[in-house]
Amino acid sequence: MTHIRKAVFPVAGLGTRFLPATKSVPKELLPLVDRPLIQYAVDEARAAGIEEFIFVSAPGKTALEDYFCAHAALERQLADKGKTDLIERLAPTRMPEAALTIIRQDMPRGLGHAVSLARRLVGDEPFAVLLPDDVIRAPKAALAQMVQAHARTGGHMVATMQVPRAQVSAYGILDCDEDAARGRLLRARGLVEKPRPECAPSTQAVIGRYILMPDIFDRLERQGPGAGGEIQLTDAINADVETVGVTGYAFDGERFDCGSIQGFVEATLAFALDRPELAAGLRARIDRLAGNDRFAA
Incomplete structure (x- = not known):
């Protein structure tokens, strides 16, 4: 049994980079091959032993809730036609009763604010946060890797990946001693949000997987707005370095933004x-496209 039972999925964004597709379809439901983005995140959480799924959504995004409901009429129609293989493909879209809870974030006030809304549902236990925009292709689910490591370290844990120094200004960066790393574990002295390349304390970028202790809720409640006038999760984690402790986990896998x-x-x-x-x-x-002069770089 995993010691991490609950996960928060911030899904309130409007997906404006994908307009006009996201005018009527939530970004999280855009298909990556034949599964929507949110399905990849939920499947990863299930592989890590997550039992309760908390979506922090926005008004009007009811399609997310509909996606994870059973569609009796569709399944009956498929069964009548003997298409049992398609019924099996629908199985991951079903949630056990009471396993999914959806909270509405009325105004976009930052990732930290979105996470803070889950306090009552999370309670007094460690929990995971998964950002569906970050899709990780890995031999073992990235969150499962983190859960296993967190059982030894405790404290807050953030997923990290190494990026070229020229790109560090696009990420939150872990302040850590990479030379003293224990395997994939990196003990953090702090986190720096989008530093200039020459000022970055490392090249370990924080990406959208977190395991957080419930102490984070008290920190978020006391915290004022940060960058962009929003409540930043990174700021709250950074403030807990000395008290709760923060570890970076350099996961085995490939991340796609x-x-x-x-x-x-x-x-x-x-x-x-x-x-x-x-x-x-x-x-x-x-190969044909690569050899066609019209498409050559």
């Missing part, structure tokens, strides 16, 4: 090439 069109397309290609029924034809098509 599916909050950007570039990252979404790259993820689609990578996951499609993992599918035996798609890979051969897709590789042939890529």
